[in-house]
Amino acid sequence: MNILHISDLHFGTRHWNGNDEMLLDKINSYPADLVINTGDNTSDGLKNEYQEAGQFLKGITCENVISIIGNHDKRNMQAHEYFKQYIDQDEIIQPSKPKLTTKKNLYLQRDITKTENHFTDLNYLKLVTIDNMTVLVICIDSNILYQDEGFVEAEILKTISAKIKRMKYDKSILLIHHSILVGDITPLLNPLLLADFVQKHHIEDVFCGHTHVMTLRKSTDLYHHSSFTQYMVGSLSSSNRMGDDNMFLYLENWGTSELQIHLIRIHRDGDVLSFTEELIRKTGTR
Numbered sequence: 001m002n003i004l005h006i007s008d009l010h011f012g013t014r015h016w017n018g019n020d021e022m023l024l025d026k027i028n029s030y031p032a033d034l035v036i037n038t039g040d041n042t043s044d045g046l047k048n049e050y051q052e053a054g055q056f057l058k059g060i061t062c063e064n065v066i067s068i069i070g071n072h073d074k075r076n077m078q079a080h081e082y083f084k085q086y087i088d089q090d091e092i093i094q095p096s097k098p099k100l101t102t103k104k105n106l107y108l109q110r111d112i113t114k115t116e117n118h119f120t121d122l123n124y125l126k127l128v129t130i131d132n133m134t135v136l137v138i139c140i141d142s143n144i145l146y147q148d149e150g151f152v153e154a155e156i157l158k159t160i161s162a163k164i165k166r167m168k169y170d171k172s173i174l175l176i177h178h179s180i181l182v183g184d185i186t187p188l189l190n191p192l193l194l195a196d197f198v199q200k201h202h203i204e205d206v207f208c209g210h211t212h213v214m215t216l217r218k219s220t221d222l223y224h225h226s227s228f229t230q231y232m233v234g235s236l237s238s239s240n241r242m243g244d245d246n247m248f249l250y251l252e253n254w255g256t257s258e259l260q261i262h263l264i265r266i267h268r269d270g271d272v273l274s275f276t277e278e279l280i281r282k283t284g285t286r
C-alpha cells in the first residue's frame with residue numbers, strides 16, 4: 001500500500017501564492033492508494049475557505065482521500081458543519097455518555113444558536129482495503145472550538161475504543177492534527193491519553209501536522225514493549241515563515257518491510273513550483 005501524507009493546506013488568508021494546479025499534478029503523479037490530510041484545511045474555518053479546500057481535495061485522483069479537521073478549521077460555530085458539507089460527509093462518532101464529557105465547547109448551546117448540529121467534534125473510523133490488506137483509519141478530533149491548543153475528550157476515546165473492538169482489520173493508523181510526541185506553543189494538552197490509546201489498539205503509525213515543521217519520531221513504551229512511529233509533516237500550501245519549506249510525504253510499500261519514505265519539498269519562484277525529493281529511510285531499516 002502506498003500512502004501520501006499532506007497537511008495544513010490553509011486555504012484563505014494563510015494560503016500561499018503558489019500554483020495549486022501544478023501542486024495537484026505533482027501529488028497525482030504518485031501512485032498513492034490512500035491520501036491522508038491531517039487538518040488545517042482553512043485559515044479561519046470560513047465557508048469560502050472550506051469550498052476552496054474541498055475543490056482542491058476533489059482534484060486529487062486517488063480513490064481514497066481521508067481528511068481530518070484542524071484548529072484553524074474550528075474557529076466559528078458553523079465551521080464543523082462546513083467541514084461536513086465540503087470535506088467529509090461520513091457519520092460522526094458521538095460519545096455514548098455525553099454527560100461525562102469535559103471538553104470545552106464540545107456542545108453548542110442549543111437554545112441560543114441556529115446551528116443544526118450542536119456537537120462540534122468530528123471523529124471518524126474508516127476502513128480502506130487495498131490488495132487484501134484492510135487498514136482501519138482512526139480519525140481523532142484534537143481541536144477545541146476557538147482555541148489553538150489541542151485536547152482529546154476521554155469519553156469519545158472510550159466510545160471509539162468500544163467500536164474498534166468490534167471491527168475486523170489488518171493494520172490501523174491514527175490521524176490527529178496535533179502531535180502526540182512533539183510540543184509547540186499550542187500543543188496537545190493531554191498527549192498521554194493518546195499515547196495510551198495508541199498502545200491499547202496496537203497502532204503502529206500516527207500521522208499529524210499543525211506545527212508546519214517535519215519530524216519523524218519513534219516512541220517506545222518499555223513497560224508494555226510496544227512502539228509507534230509518528231509522522232509529522234510540514235505544511236503543503238501555506239505561506240510559511242522564511243526557511244520553512246512546503247512539503248508532503250510519500251510512503252511507498254507502507255505496511256511491509258519494503259517501506260520507503262520519500263520527502264517531497266516544494267520550492268516556489270513566483271507562482272511556479274519546483275520539487276526536490278529525498279529518500280528518508282531505505283528498505284529493511286524499520
Ligand SMILES: [Fe+2]
Binds near residue numbers: 071072177211
Ligand atoms: Fe494547526
